[in-house]
Amino acid sequence: MRGEALAQEVLRLKRERNAVILAHSYQLPEVEEVADFVGDSLGLAREAQRTRAEVIVFCGVHFMAETAAILNPEKTVLLPDLEAGCSLADSIRPEDVLAWKAKHPDGIVVAYVNTKAEVKALADVCVTSANAVEVVSQLPQDRPIYFVPDMFLGAHVARVTGRRLDLFPGECHVHAGIREEHLKALLEAHPGAEFLIHPECGCGSGCLYLKPDAKMLSTEGMVRYAKGAEAREFVVATEVGILHRLKKEAPEKAFFPVKPDAVCEYMKRITLEKVYLSLKEMRHVVRVPEEVARKARRALEAMVAVG
Ligand code: 13P
Ligand code: SF4
Structure with missing residues (x-):
């Protein structure tokens, strides 16, 4: 099956499963065309919270599906390809955050949403590119702040807010290029x-x-x-x-x-064929251990409330 026939089958299965398809703006055009909602990380997190569907097919990368799963423990979140990762989210480990916290017991950790659930669980608040400036400008003035993991976004936030931020030296290979x-x-x-x-x-x-x-x-x-x-x-x-x-x-x-070959190969792993298989076989379910999800949820709920 290909093209229009495949798209029609995706839409039929979506209704049958009581599913919603959420897609990030970097997805392939044919995937965006079958989606109920296309947006940025903040919009997608909010839409995942708002939907009444029982199943969320997340056409984006793993940390985005994890975010949807953490915010909606009662829903089934599917990621059509588990290899859809993120070089930025991979750049930081929980140990990196713990090391900074050990030196700054009164510090505040701000985690960009492009992080794994285990890192979010150690954060005080999460941010996206859409609300990072607003979130950071509302933080207390008298405590050290660790901004992880994107150093370019962190430098932008520091410049606009005038706040001093400790920056983790992480980057996205596509945007850094x-x-x-x-x-x-x-x-x-x-x-x-x-x-x-x-x-x-x-x-x-x-x-x-x-x-x-x-x-x-x-x-x-x-x-x-x-x-x-x-x-x-x-x-x-x-x-x-x-x-x-x-x-x-x-x-x-x-x-x-600016750079016509700035392509995220992780985002492009999600094809229409994989969206179809995901709905047909209910794969791949993204689950976050409740202990981690409970801690990460606080930071994510603080994020979706701003901006
Ligand atoms: P946005 O939240 O701006 O869509 O960015 C997500 C992302 O992964 C950028 O590389
Ligand atoms: Fe991650 Fe960069 Fe791809 Fe965005 S573009 S998902 S930050 S690797």
């Missing part, structure tokens, strides 16, 4: 374009000197901004899967990726 040198020629070729940049990008501070009015946004923030802005052209620094949504939701505008 988007550098200043990729940007210069594109900005020169499109002088009237607005520049949208994901805060995980390695060109974070460099780009601000090239384009001081750059908009640092989550993937959902980029779609929202592009739809509402007067500009007709946008230079976009993030994983290129976002272009499908941008072109679909703002068809009259033009989008130019």
